[in-house]
Amino acid sequence: MMIKITSDFESGNGKNIKKIGENYFQLETVGEGSSYAGYFCFKVINKDRQDINCRVDVILDRDIEYTEFDRQGFLNSQPPLWFNIDGVWQKTFDYQRGDLILHINLTIPAEKTVLITSMAPLFYSEFTKELKEHLSKNIIGRYYEIGNSFEGRPIVLVSIGNLEAQRHILVISGLHGIEFPGIWAAKGIIDFLLSESSEAKEIRERFIVDIIPYGNPDGTVKGRPRTNAQGIDIHREANPLKEHVAPEVRAIWNWIEKYPPFLYINLHGWSACEKGTEPFEGALRPGIHFYRKWGLENKVKECDMSLTEYANPISRYDKIVEFGISYGAEPDNLLELLAQRYGTISYCYEPNMRTGPLSCQEKGIKVLKGLLKPFL
Ligand SMILES: [Zn+2]
Structure with missing residues (x-):
């Protein structure tokens, strides 16, 4: 044997x-x-x-x-x-x-x-190849490579929506390379937006949704839980104005400067710890005081309500979690810059692998619909 x-x-x-x-x-x-x-x-x-x-x-x-x-x-x-x-x-x-x-x-x-x-992967090579082939024949979505990772892997962005529409939404998953629940959720969003559904059509008419399924391709390919190939956690060190910026952060920021989003959805993911230290599934965002500064408080509250209704975030906190200062909402951080410059509202959403890849895809769609409803 x-x-x-x-x-x-x-x-x-x-x-x-x-x-x-x-x-x-x-x-x-x-x-x-x-x-x-x-x-x-x-x-x-x-x-x-x-x-x-x-x-x-x-x-x-x-x-x-x-x-x-x-x-x-x-x-x-x-x-x-x-x-x-x-x-x-x-x-x-x-x-x-x-x-x-x-x-x-x-x-x-x-x-x-x-x-x-422990975390069903959606393989970078296969999925990006599939997207490239599919979108070369599809007039609704566009395939871009907006830069390269430290090791030279393309950072793929799929842009879906009416080119006449002015308002962009940015969705990024995989900044933590092996958080596949978020990457499955991004796939769900792409498939939904390319579909014949009337809700998808309405979103495509009004907005352009830009999706980066693998924000950290090297981390994904190497099976790294947190970092890129330079050992940088590009989710937590995402300030594009720093002197030495990871190439992945640079590429993403270059796109943002060209097409600033009014809504940024950052997808992560847990493996399933039902009784463990972090039985988490749900949404996180910077504190409401953060948005008060930029006059976005009421819109954020509307988004919270709508997201809760659609996606029903389940977390041990039983509500949308506000980042602590150490989580990534410190001054100079990407989210602060987005809010200050472009009035962008940012959410993280972390589906859980407990319910499997298909359910993560469905959650991605619900999160997008929930957060967009106040803007329709
Ligand atoms: Zn993460």
Whole structure:
């Protein structure tokens, strides 16, 4: 019997893979900060003519110091794991959780490769290729490459809407490269806006929606939880006026200066921690006092109400969360600059992988509709 295990592919994450016994492996993840160490993604290849049972122990990055809070949170959460055979995503709860370790039991069907992960990826290479091909034949949407990542990967922007429309909305996902729930949500938004739905038509008539599904292509491709290839968290260090700016931030800002949005939706995502430290799903935005300064307070309140109605954000706070100063709303930050210069209202939305890729796509559509309603 012969199986092979690898994380050496796009968005794979496993820095050390050890064989422990017959069809028994250990895989150590690459983490970047304790709460975010839980992303793993690997494949098991069965070249045999019969099904093989195997066991994989996933251990969290040993180079990170975990607090007792992290350990307890990890131990107490029971999110589904996702596996993909022949292109179909399925979930499983068939694993046991120990101290920063997951024991996964798998049956790998004969002559199949199975991908196993905590966060079902939407692969950069495949999806951007699909967008390019699809939009070359589609007159509703336009495909742009607005710049390159540090390692030279194109930053793709899909622009959908009537060219006569003056008002832009900007949607960005994947600034944290492996937060695939947000990337699935962006895909949902693109598919919806290109569709024949009457609501989509109305939005296309009035606005131009610019969507960047992979704000941090290097992070996505390398399977990095937080940073770009330079080790910069470009979500938190997104001030385009700084002296040394990440190329991804530069490219995005160049677009914004040409086509300033009145609404900016920044999509992130959690894996599913139902009982863990952060059972989060929902919307976040800078505090209302922040928008009061720019005379946008009432519009923001309307957006909050509409978003709550449409997307029903579920979070442990049970309401839309306001950023603390440390979250990313500090002076000079991108959001402040957007509000000050262009009167832009910004929201983050974080779908949760618990309910799967399809549901993340539906949530993306609801978030867009909810936030746009006050502007229709
Ligand atoms: Zn994030």
